Amino acid sequence: MDAFSDLVARWRGAGLDAGVEALDLLFPVWCAGCDQPGRVLCPLCVAEVSDPVLRAIEPGLTVWSAMRFSGTGARAIRALKEEGRTGVARPLGGLIAGLADTAGWSDATLVPVPTSAAALRRRGYAVPELLAARTGHAWSRILRVRGRAVADQRGLGRRDRERNVAGTFAVRARPAGRAVVLIDDVVTTGATLREASRVLDAAGARVLGAVAAADTPRRISPGAGG
Numbered sequence: 001m002d003a004f005s006d007l008v009a010r011w012r013g014a015g016l017d018a019g020v021e022a023l024d025l026l027f028p029v030w031c032a033g034c035d036q037p038g039r040v041l042c043p044l045c046v047a048e049v050s051d052p053v054l055r056a057i058e059p060g061l062t063v064w065s066a067m068r069f070s071g072t073g074a075r076a077i078r079a080l081k082e083e084g085r086t087g088v089a090r091p092l093g094g095l096i097a098g099l100a101d102t103a104g105w106s107d108a109t110l111v112p113v114p115t116s117a118a119a120l121r122r123r124g125y126a127v128p129e130l131l132a133a134r135t136g137h138a139w140s141r142i143l144r145v146r147g148r149a150v151a152d153q154r155g156l157g158r159r160d161r162e163r164n165v166a167g168t169f170a171v172r173a174r175p176a177g178r179a180v181v182l183i184d185d186v187v188t189t190g191a192t193l194r195e196a197s198r199v200l201d202a203a204g205a206r207v208l209g210a211v212a213a214a215d216t217p218r219r220i221s222p223g224a225g226g
């Protein structure tokens, strides 16, 4: 079997659910961190980027991020968000799962922060959902984006981000009493997580906290959610 038919066989074998990740098989496989061939993110880079950050977004809402948004970690996030390297979600999802376990949130339902329709069209996949699916934990699309489009958060300061996301999320179903943990790709000001948490809380969910792939306290993140 030549390389191409092998690729097609893997594509078909991957099935519908793994369709997004199968896209990554079309790229030659190299590490998103150090460019070594063979792995989407090699064990050395996973070890290097793993640097848990705990941040209080507001009283009663803390977010655990698997790494800082810099160096190798930033390259891995860019590969996942901007270069279609969806396979990177697997090692990052593993790191996030470890954080949720450490925080005592293993049994909570992960709720991905919804992606704007524009971002979904541009990428073809929702990064927070992809990460949630790779944690191995239960997750649910409880939140959705309300009709109005969320403007790109890039280049906005804290106040503008708060204003930008206010009223943008709604629940699909009443999560009454359910213990939930928000999951996002990059945390910047925390405005998005605060708003998502507020909506879940108002709908009766018990928001235990949030987890993310990367924490960036400064406004340097390309493609950061908020």
Ligand SMILES: [Zn+2]
Residues within 6 Å of the ligand: 031, 032, 033, 034, 035, 036, 041, 042, 043, 044, 045, 046
């Ligand atoms: Zn590497």
